[in-house]
Amino acid sequence: MPVVAGSYAFATGVSAFFEMPTSDARRILPDHLEPVEVTHQRSILAVTAFHFTESVAGPHVELMFSVIVPPVPGQWKQRQHPKAGFYPFLAATSSDESRQHRSEGFSIPHITDDIDAKFVESAGTLRVSIWSRRGPIVDLTVTQHKWESTTHLLHTFMMDGNRRLKSNLQVSGRYTVHENERGRMTLHHHPMTTALTLDEISPYPFREHWLKDGVELFHPLETL
Amino acid sequence: MADSKPPDTLVKRPTVETRSRLGDADEDRPAMQYDYTNFYFGAGEDPFALLDPFDAWWSEAEPEGYYQYESPLQSAPSTRVDVLDKKTGEVRAGLINFASYNYLGLSYRAEVKEAIKAAVDVYGGGSSGSPILSGTTALHQELSEEVAHFKLKEGALVFPTGYSANVGTIAGLMRSGDLIVADQWAHASIVDGMVLSKATSRFFRHNNVEDLERKLSGFNGKKLVVVEGVYSMDGDLPPLRDIVTVSKKYGARIMIDEAHSVFVFGDNGRGVVESLDLEEEVDIHLGTFSKSLGGQGGYTAGSLKLINYLRGFSRSRFFSCALAPTVVAGVLTALRLARSEPQLRTKLWDNVRFMNAKLDGAGVPTGASASQVIPIMVRDDARIFRIGEELFRAGVFINPVKYPAVPKHKSRFRMSISAAHTHDDLERGAAIIAGVLRDFGVCQ
Numbered sequence: 215m216p217v218v219a220g221s222y223a224f225a226t227g228v229s230a231f232f233e234m235p236t237s238d239a240r241r242i243l244p245d246h247l248e249p250v251e252v253t254h255q256r257s258i259l260a261v262t263a264f265h266f267t268e269s270v271a272g273p274h275v276e277l278m279f280s281v282i283v284p285p286v287p288g289q290w291k292q293r294q295h296p297k298a299g300f301y302p303f304l305a306a307t308s309s310d311e312s313r314q315h316r317s318e319g320f321s322i323p324h325i326t327d328d329i330d331a332k333f334v335e336s337a338g339t340l341r342v343s344i345w346s347r348r349g350p351i352v353d354l355t356v357t358q359h360k361w362e363s364t365t366h367l368l369h370t371f372m373m374d375g376n377r378r379l380k381s382n383l384q385v386s387g388r389y390t391v392h393e394n395e396r397g398r399m400t401l402h403h404h405p406m407t408t409a410l411t412l413d414e415i416s417p418y419p420f421r422e423h424w425l426k427d428g429v430e431l432f433h434p435l436e437t438l
Numbered sequence: 439m440a441d442s443k444p445p446d447t448l449v450k451r452p453t454v455e456t457r458s459r460l461g462d463a464d465e466d467r468p469a470m471q472y473d474y475t476n477f478y479f480g481a482g483e484d485p486f487a488l489l490d491p492f493d494a495w496w497s498e499a500e501p502e503g504y505y506q507y508e509s510p511l512q513s514a515p516s517t518r519v520d521v522l523d524k525k526t527g528e529v530r531a532g533l534i535n536f537a538s539y540n541y542l543g544l545s546y547r548a549e550v551k552e553a554i555k556a557a558v559d560v561y562g563g564g565s566s567g568s569p570i571l572s573g574t575t576a577l578h579q580e581l582s583e584e585v586a587h588f589k590l591k592e593g594a595l596v597f598p599t600g601y602s603a604n605v606g607t608i609a610g611l612m613r614s615g616d617l618i619v620a621d622q623w624a625h626a627s628i629v630d631g632m633v634l635s636k637a638t639s640r641f642f643r644h645n646n647v648e649d650l651e652r653k654l655s656g657f658n659g660k661k662l663v664v665v666e667g668v669y670s671m672d673g674d675l676p677p678l679r680d681i682v683t684v685s686k687k688y689g690a691r692i693m694i695d696e697a698h699s700v701f702v703f704g705d706n707g708r709g710v711v712e713s714l715d716l717e718e719e720v721d722i723h724l725g726t727f728s729k730s731l732g733g734q735g736g737y738t739a740g741s742l743k744l745i746n747y748l749r750g751f752s753r754s755r756f757f758s759c760a761l762a763p764t765v766v767a768g769v770l771t772a773l774r775l776a777r778s779e780p781q782l783r784t785k786l787w788d789n790v791r792f793m794n795a796k797l798d799g800a801g802v803p804t805g806a807s808a809s810q811v812i813p814i815m816v817r818d819d820a821r822i823f824r825i826g827e828e829l830f831r832a833g834v835f836i837n838p839v840k841y842p843a844v845p846k847h848k849s850r851f852r853m854s855i856s857a858a859h860t861h862d863d864l865e866r867g868a869a870i871i872a873g874v875l876r877d878f879g880v881c882q
Binding site: 247248250253254255256283284285286287288289290291293295296297298299359360362364369391392393394395418420421 | 468471472476477479480481482487488490491492494495498622629632633638639640641643817818820841845846847848
């Protein structure tokens, strides 16, 4: 597998956290990863959608479903301690090139459909709708709190056969986050959502992240 | 006691330079962009792997003002307190105290102190044993009987803490294969009891009865619904009547934790259940002695069969040392005072109304409180601790509450009103709080 790093400039991005049954999370995760529980028996499904304007795989839209997992502790003084860990278990993109780049370069499973998306911002609210030829996948609304500039270090974990992989992910940009539970999500029945027990996923994001005008930088993959 | 002392500090308006400093975001202070949750989970094989990064973070975060807790009091938790400023090493005297529970001002009443002194002479310091072995004294027995009598229940069990009461009651009753449904903002001790019970746990959206019904439906087996009388971070109440209706529809037993509401609500102080005439509909009644009574410990009250069962299965109780007899003596006296002096509750509610009017008049955002717990909503995680420092310096002792204790950007100060506060205390406190919040742009 080629070891690559990727830089992805985005105009808009959203990452919303939802409670999901820990039993679902464990079923999705490989053996060496544990789900982070937001409360007893409830783990975290992260639904992220980005509109990348420039990247090593060209402009594209990406939808990713992840389970939040513990990151690998890092040195604080070197600013290497991550804020969170993600296990992206399924993604979808709007182009062949980006799909190939992400699935082969980063071992992130993808559905084969091209997706299309609408990001509509109005009055402090962002509405994201994503669909493919087989129908709608997700409708997601997030809201703003206070905008700041920020850089976050995250860890993403992947599997390539039996190989356990990790990539450091640095996300920079304008950013707002809150837990006011003003957002909303509808997950539709679609090949992208078959791994999830839809009735058991809260339709309300307990945390809403909204990002603008930033960059995602995936560091080269490491074998754990 | 520091009751009669004036505050030694006046409201100090920050200078323009200071205000600019105070208004900075945390972008240039990486430590303040992290919190406890970032050091809770860590992959790897060494259980100590998080200690080094946590320690390094903490060594930056604490001097930045991240942690404003455990400031040692140098006086009783009365309406004015002397508190050690951990940054300067100086004692700040006569701060107006909105941080302590002590809702009825009983912890330092002369009668309580006398009872404690008398118990020392008879029993010495500790109880020296589990309550089921040698730790139960005549005072413990008297207290449990008095609690049962007060709550109009057949029996009551005394626990060493309120935490222990929730853990011991829930885990003592519920088992693997059962279902427990609790409000999403239920206290950590309720959650820990659920975890320990190994029952299936579900949480319904705060005070949302429709969601409670969703969480109860379709489950066959034993079911317990757990709510609180007053939610400790927002000061709001549950829609208990509707919760009872839905719980009964699904055959669920109902437990209420009245830690913050017993001795405060109801004509006789028996809690939210009394104020709503639902005392018989609720199956398990919890409370603490550490809030309104200013003591320590907790209780569970209910039918004699329930209490006898829990006596045998509440591990958090019988694997702990019983409460010190001195504490029990103080609690017993405070309980009798709370029962015999309903004017304390009248004064408390008068103070709550007075303070709410002062805060509202000053434009201070206070959330949806319906109790003596009033959240001062700041909604700014980056600056909550700096605002807390300014309040401390300006003469108010009040605890900031930030994520993860409350959701992100729902940071607030949790204000506890006491029957012992004078209107002057409250008026001065409201003026200081409004002044500091104005300086930070939190209110107009």
